[in-house]
Amino acid sequence: MTPTVVVTLRCTDQRGIVKTVADTVFEVHGNIVDSAQFWDRPSDSFSLRMEIQVDEGSIATLESSLIANLAEFSPNISVRPIARLRRALILATTADHCLRELLYLAQAGELSADIAGIVSNHGVLQPIAEQFDVPFFHVPVAPNSKPLAEARLDEIVTETDADFLVLARYMQVLSDEFCARHPGRIINIHHSFLPGFKGAKPYHQAYDRGVKLIGATAHYVTADLDEGPIIEQDVVRVGHHHSADQLVSIGRDVERRVLARAVRLHAEDRVFPNGMRTVVFDS
């Protein structure tokens, strides 16, 4: 069967980009089977995602030709055979609901990602890693050891050949330096519907405020910003009869679903950070 490759491209909008891509695909006898593009007028940036069927032997040519032919547009280009799954390194602390969801979906073949490993600053999640036969890395973080811990994290990223990091209720703040070393490659789940309740215990704040919906937000982590570009959000209806503790439980359910969806979208190269916003070509 002819393989499918995912091509993504990001650049300033200019006339002729799509034409050049189409020409190039034509040259290598490829066939565009899915295509989504978006011109963001305020930022004048252009995002393109294509799925292209092309002979195994022509994939390298497709990539080099795209780079050569599009050089004048100075784009970011990525070419990935769809069968080569992106690899996620999961960071967690002690809560396991998001972690389990990701492990389950990866095992079921519904995450579009491989789990490269699990990192935790505690040891309690190790049995789950063993249950799912995934490498576990215990990286403690003490008040003064953050630089060391992050250096170890960088090593693990390399060792496990991870493409991106997922903070699955990881209760440590990453340094700006670490974030800057992995731009657009760290996904976090925020236990609130942003913009929402800031600070600790957002579900208890939500309870006190008497909200009728609670939600969660998956976003990229960036160095300079409290909360980076949003990838996915969702909410669930709640009522007066839910206690603050029940909101926490309902919140866990939303969190794991929202994070899993964001990870899948990212792993399928469907998310394009664009300043504080993202372009998401939903499947």
Added chain:
Amino acid sequence: MTPTVVVTLRCTDQRGIVKTVADTVFEVHGNIVDSAQFWDRPSDSFSLRMEIQVDEGSIATLESSLIANLAEFSPNISVRPIARLRRALILATTADHCLRELLYLAQAGELSADIAGIVSNHGVLQPIAEQFDVPFFHVPVAPNSKPLAEARLDEIVTETDADFLVLARYMQVLSDEFCARHPGRIINIHHSFLPGFKGAKPYHQAYDRGVKLIGATAHYVTADLDEGPIIEQDVVRVGHHHSADQLVSIGRDVERRVLARAVRLHAEDRVFPNGMRTVVFDS
């Protein structure tokens, strides 16, 4: 056909309330056809809503007996034949999307409320009032005339026999005194999903922040609070391809649906303010 009455009751929780209500309904040969109750533990307050079938001639007895038998619990009690619709006075400025929704639903018999009249500080909505054959009151508000305008509002409430007020994108801030005179009887639609973007142009703020959901919140207006107890909220999924102006348009659609639902819930005596929270017995 035996009429149905809606009984609502609000008091501090004490043993024996439900028993006393059940005894009283039994005495007047009434039949409880729907019942919802809620004990809010943090505030120790008890809310009860019942629909009771009782002979026309026994409605007055039911009310007086409930008041007498429950006196020791010091409750707020309301007894209303379901056929006597609550009357809404709508306040608007120039935007007509919420107003039209309410007029349409009332005319279609799906709002559970009668429209007592429309008040606006502008004249542009008068033709709509005429279209729907509803009294229109032009009450201009100048920088120094707010007390006069609010005095006129109070008169209109009396003249039109209105039970509650609906701020359907009414762009005037009501004074604390006015709000205090109508506690739990003023419903506002907030063009954001609270807690959300504060200040002007929330949809443009939402656009800049790249949110994936936008929403609206219907709440009671209270004197002391920026944003009173929430009655109803909802959200709609949006994406990168929506411009800020499209978010405004989508927002209008959510606003009118959320406000209409809140008005119906209130008109059916299903909403019990409870501090900053509300108990809502959904239908």
Added chain:
Amino acid sequence: MTPTVVVTLRCTDQRGIVKTVADTVFEVHGNIVDSAQFWDRPSDSFSLRMEIQVDEGSIATLESSLIANLAEFSPNISVRPIARLRRALILATTADHCLRELLYLAQAGELSADIAGIVSNHGVLQPIAEQFDVPFFHVPVAPNSKPLAEARLDEIVTETDADFLVLARYMQVLSDEFCARHPGRIINIHHSFLPGFKGAKPYHQAYDRGVKLIGATAHYVTADLDEGPIIEQDVVRVGHHHSADQLVSIGRDVERRVLARAVRLHAEDRVFPNGMRTVVFDS
């Protein structure tokens, strides 16, 4: 400001289509500002929708060049300046909830369509037409007069310059001949979530079955088929406490929202019928 045109194209999938379109847009100095395409593998059909900014004076050239350059692909092509709204002729009987929704949205500028007129086999909706200042055509249908009535309908389509027809709870069955004369141009709202309850009183059937969700389906009307290609569907959560009559009322609310969304999608050239399926490029 440079005008935007909507280009749609439908043909059997062949290599080179996108390239040819991109070349053509490039020739007339146009700029692709939005693009969506879909190759349906089972039917091997290709659908493309583009929004292109192009000088007023080049629109005609764009159209003729697309037709000439793409001739080998035998496509269906449509080129429409976005500012020239498609015109909807609404057919109704006596129920007014869908009709009012469409009139309201069109008036508010949120339907992306102009209302060309209202046709009814009864006279009761005439005052609404007058309220909204839209031409009203009373076309009675007696058992033997259907051919005459449909001939009159065809005349009205021509007179009002309507692009498509909307059956807004129109309780007459259109003949196969009439449907065949207006392929992909008649939209119906089905008061059920298809595949669902067939026959009369679907909400009462839904009640008897105890379903927890009820819905509505907007679809194209086709000559040979009971139920043509689906454009849009939605559902609402219901419960044991809703009577069959309440389901009817809730159903009306879903119906009008689903129909309005389908009309807007169609009017924006976002819907491509594809056998029993549709390709819908959501906004």
Added chain:
Amino acid sequence: MTPTVVVTLRCTDQRGIVKTVADTVFEVHGNIVDSAQFWDRPSDSFSLRMEIQVDEGSIATLESSLIANLAEFSPNISVRPIARLRRALILATTADHCLRELLYLAQAGELSADIAGIVSNHGVLQPIAEQFDVPFFHVPVAPNSKPLAEARLDEIVTETDADFLVLARYMQVLSDEFCARHPGRIINIHHSFLPGFKGAKPYHQAYDRGVKLIGATAHYVTADLDEGPIIEQDVVRVGHHHSADQLVSIGRDVERRVLARAVRLHAEDRVFPNGMRTVVFDS
């Protein structure tokens, strides 16, 4: 801490039931902390669910007094300390998505049920049972061995002290006799939004029909009926770009969520079968 008990009651509607219950709770110095009731007019049946705080030592008295005092109404009464979780026996074949969801939620304390064991007619799920430390029973079913297999099932129900059975994609049809022996105690997940596509491969049928929403239905299994009373349903939005296989994958996601919700509602004594309908007192 004072324990909470869940009381449920089902009978023909008669005047005085609520009063009698309230009197009885009062006698044992209990406190009603949550109450939901419903009179189904078409069937004239009455359902009541209460959560009552009562001293440990008075639970038995509460139960015996309710039975004695309500005898004239011939109700079905259940009294269960909330801390004594209902026990679910899960039946599966080879698909594991629903099974894993239930195991995960039970382990996380969010299912309100204990997993008594897993039964399968295949052996492939045994490792999952071991992962989660739950008893596994391999009960093969051959064309002629169904009576034997069902006899073994009955034994397992007894051995594991199971309160109810969950068919988590169990691909065997249970006999009418077996179903009749466990009325209102077998929950199935139907891989379609009922009423929907009958027969094999519903998602492929859904694909062919071009539906825009797919869903799943959790229902009780009954002897005489193809599809018993519905407990819970949900849908997910899909589009033209989803292949039939993708619908299957999306469907699995809905199935597991809908089944898990139904199991939790049942385990919390919130579901009252009522002919073909159910009364569900949502939390």
